[in-house]
């Protein structure tokens with residue numbers, strides 16, 4: 001392996017302990033984060049558990065609301081309403097995916113834009129697309145922070161984002177473009193993905209398919225950010241990029257796990273802190 005690791009775990013820890021925690025301690029009450037989990041998705045349970053652990057370590061007020069898979073949309077909307085109105089709560093996050101009988105868009109639209117620490121409300125998505133963000137989706141926000149930490153130049157460089165979800169790919173492309181990269185957004189219908197990867201100086205993979213991006217597609221000296229988290233049948237956790245072969249060529253690469261995942265949580269904490277600071281200093 002010749003690539004250097006983009007160590008999200010270490011940076012997340014540093015940001016949490018050195019930035020978020022001391023600032024949270026200055027507030028008259030702790031930042032409040034509510035996380036709503038509907039159903040039994042095993043990966044979601046793990047993610048929600050981690051968010052709770054980190055929030056607890058930082059001294060946040062943390063509330064996890066766990067609901068059965070057959071919860072009605074109306075009941076979920078009522079819970080979102082009550083969290084929107086709760087003065088101890090600064091951030092409201094509804095974990096995705098939601099069960100199929102619930103219209104996820106309607107639920108995300110209901111989260112108050114002032115507490116939408118996920119940045120999924122159309123008002124926040126629209127603000128980001130216009131380059132005047134309030135809350136930025138945590139995963140792409142964390143990727144930008146990770147690239148910034150090791151001073152990877154972005155201006156004028158060719159960046160490829162693979163995946164066009166509202167959670168990762170689309171906001172990721174917008175953030176890279178706003179940092180003056182020349183961005184290509186590839187997706188499941190893209191023709192000739194290997195050729196696009198070969199041209200990219202920065203690759204962000206957010207497709208959700210195990211090791212879909214092969215190592216020999218990566219150009220020498222590229223920066224590879226792997227947002228994927230795929231569980232193989234043998235139990236191994238792998239990203240969307242074939243790590244070992246990609247690391248032979250890349251200059252920088254994120255490990256899976258320990259790359260993007262911890263940064264996502266750190267950015268959630270930072271957004272919740274900012275939300276609390278806004279709420280507590282404007283009233």
Ligand code: GUN
Nearest residue numbers: 093094095096097118138
């Ligand atoms: N499911 C996968 N990633 C996310 C995320 O960033 N936020 C929420 N709410 N759900 C997710």
